[in-house]
Amino acid sequence: MPQFLGIDASTQSISGIVIDTDAGSIVLDESINFGSDLPQYNAPTGVLDNPDPLVKHSNPLMWVEALEQLFGRCRSNGFDWSAIRGIGGSGQQHGTVYLNTSLADTAAWSPSVSLADQVRPMLSRATSPIWMDSSTSAECDEIAAAAGGNDIVVQTTGSIAIERFSGPQIRRFWKTAPAAYEMTARIHLVSSFMASLLSGVDAPIDPGDGAGMNLLNLTSSEWDSAMLEATAPGLADRLPPVRSSSAQVGEMKPYFCDKYGFNSGTPVIAWSGDNPNSLVGMGAVSPGVAVISLGTSDTFFAAMGRPTTDPNGYGHVFGNPAGGFMSLICFKNGSLTRDEVRNRFSLSWDNFSDAILTGTAPGNNGNLMLPYFESEITPRILNPSVRLFGEPAFMEWQDANAAARAVVEAQALTMRLHSEWIDERPRHILVTGGASRNPGIRQVIADVFGAELQCLNVANSAALGAALRAAHAGNDIEWEALFDVFAAPDRDIAVRPNPDAAAVYDGMTPIFRDKVAALQE
Numbered sequence: 191m192p193q194f195l196g197i198d199a200s201t202q203s204i205s206g207i208v209i210d211t212d213a214g215s216i217v218l219d220e221s222i223n224f225g226s227d228l229p230q231y232n233a234p235t236g237v238l239d240n241p242d243p244l245v246k247h248s249n250p251l252m253w254v255e256a257l258e259q260l261f262g263r264c265r266s267n268g269f270d271w272s273a274i275r276g277i278g279g280s281g282q283q284h285g286t287v288y289l290n291t292s293l294a295d296t297a298a299w300s301p302s303v304s305l306a307d308q309v310r311p312m313l314s315r316a317t318s319p320i321w322m323d324s325s326t327s328a329e330c331d332e333i334a335a336a337a338g339g340n341d342i343v344v345q346t347t348g349s350i351a352i353e354r355f356s357g358p359q360i361r362r363f364w365k366t367a368p369a370a371y372e373m374t375a376r377i378h379l380v381s382s383f384m385a386s387l388l389s390g391v392d393a394p395i396d397p398g399d400g401a402g403m404n405l406l407n408l409t410s411s412e413w414d415s416a417m418l419e420a421t422a423p424g425l426a427d428r429l430p431p432v433r434s435s436s437a438q439v440g441e442m443k444p445y446f447c448d449k450y451g452f453n454s455g456t457p458v459i460a461w462s463g464d465n466p467n468s469l470v471g472m473g474a475v476s477p478g479v480a481v482i483s484l485g486t487s488d489t490f491f492a493a494m495g496r497p498t499t500d501p502n503g504y505g506h507v508f509g510n511p512a513g514g515f516m517s518l519i520c521f522k523n524g525s526l527t528r529d530e531v532r533n534r535f536s537l538s539w540d541n542f543s544d545a546i547l548t549g550t551a552p553g554n555n556g557n558l559m560l561p562y563f564e565s566e567i568t569p570r571i572l573n574p575s576v577r578l579f580g581e582p583a584f585m586e587w588q589d590a591n592a593a594a595r596a597v598v599e600a601q602a603l604t605m606r607l608h609s610e611w612i613d614e615r616p617r618h619i620l621v622t623g624g625a626s627r628n629p630g631i632r633q634v635i636a637d638v639f640g641a642e643l644q645c646l647n648v649a650n651s652a653a654l655g656a657a658l659r660a661a662h663a664g665n666d667i668e669w670e671a672l673f674d675v676f677a678a679p680d681r682d683i684a685v686r687p688n689p690d691a692a693a694v695y696d697g698m699t700p701i702f703r704d705k706v707a708a709l710q711e
């Protein structure tokens with residue numbers, strides 16, 4: 191019964207999925223939610239309050255404690271961790287953790303003290319900036335200028351210098367807290383930090399997550415010395431090495447074996463970002479299918495035959511954990527924005543879906559929303575702005591059905607507009623993430639893209655991808671064999687586009703684009 195664990199350290203929760211490769215089944219799917227399970231951290235959606243709406247940080251100790259809760263809860267429920275033969279992981283991308291020591295220099299964790307208490311004195315920065323942060327516009331300009339312009343930055347790293355990426359965040363820390371920066375011995379991504387905790391070594395960063403830093407040279411897969419220099423002094427000494435996504439980084443630390451029953455010697459595989467992991471979890475590692483992930487952020491991504499870049503500067507190129515590259519576009523106003531509209535009208539998710547499917551029609555009778563409840567990454571909108579256009583009841587927030595459709599149509603049209611730069615047109619689109627369970631949301635996406643949508647039974651494709659990577663690494667199990675069993679789309683919930691809707695959305699796309707452009711002026 192070889193079992194493999196995939197852990198997903200995401201914005202709102204930490205989840206674990208265990209696959210059994212002999213039985214061909216998922217034997218564990220458990221989640222610790224920061225809001226409900228760790229209320230003492232005062233971060234109901236995983237993010238700390240800050241008076242500046244552009245600043246979004248999390249408490250890394252909350253992630254550490256959630257990891258322990260996950261292991262502890264499953265064990266109390268009777269789950270036997272000793273059958274695990276490999277552990278892979280996934281982290282929300284771009285977030286950084288600052289330590290005053292390398293984790294490789296620490297003595298063994300003491301079994302009698304909680305891990306969070308042992309990690310606390312190692313932090314040289316109490317909080318971690320995460321992907322939702324957009325406070326580093328000045329640093330992006332400085333980095334781009336020092337590197338010779340954004341054309342060079344994008345050619346080298348696959349993305350222009352961009353606010354949420356780790357490099358600009360590190361530069362801001364160096365500028366605003368130089369003494370604490372000086373004391374920082376290691377800067378980890380969320381992914382490499384979690385892998386380091388488990389293995390007790392300074393875990394490397396893989397090219398999937400490393401490409402989200404504005405520091406990695408995509409061609410050489412090494413840190414780029416010019417980008418490091420443009421970012422902050424002494425950065426090369428503070429970063430862990432870059433290694434392949436399939437590298438074994440170490441073995442599970444005795445602390446976890448003694449406390450939770452893992453076997454000593456259990457391999458820990460390099461962790462990666464949540465989007466690269468999802469690419470694997472959706473079985474989409476070859477070009478031809480695109481994935482839309484509807485999590486806290488909405489993302490659109492696909493494996494790339496060759497690395498092309500977005501002329502408008504919004505899209506990114508990341509490493510594909512199965513080899514080669516992937517495209518990615520990220521939209522910040524994703525699930526929390528849909529939550530916001532749903533909560534305003536006290537709708538259940540079923541009501542929200544019905545509002546779209548039976549309460550309204552494609553095009554929404556001309557009702558259109560610009561739904562930037564938070565500042566937005568794609569398109570770039572630094573100040574939260576919500577605008578409604580159309581019928582009076584809709585504009586006065588009196589029409590729940592139209593509001594539900596409007597937010598989802600705006601999100602889908604934005605994805606369509608901003609994925610046009612990708613060369614390869616997908617044959618079909620796979621959807622994942624919490625909101626992919628929603629039939630109304632699925633239909634709007636199929637209609638706006640005019641493409642068939644397919645779904646997997648597993649909503650958390652990032653955790654699944656991490657488990658599949660652990661099974662693949664060093665175990666002679668081919669990707670295709672794993673995908674056939676664990677990533678086969680559920681034919682019963684395939685969604686076909688409505689042919690009449692395509693013409694409506696073709697007409698609506700330029701209107702929507704003009705309204706967004708006017709907002710950006």
Ligand code: ADP
Pocket residue numbers: 200201202203484485486487525526528529539623624625626627628
């Ligand atoms: P992340 O991995 O980024 O933390 P998830 O993929 O777990 O996020 O998605 C969480 C979100 O899923 C919640 O914020 C909620 O808005 C959304 N969600 C959960 N169930 C549904 C549903 N039935 N319909 C639409 N959205 C849903």
Ligand code: XUL
Pocket residue numbers: 200201281282283284321354402463464465487488489518520
């Ligand atoms: C991707 C991005 C988000 C986070 C969310 O660039 O910023 O999708 O990875 O976890």
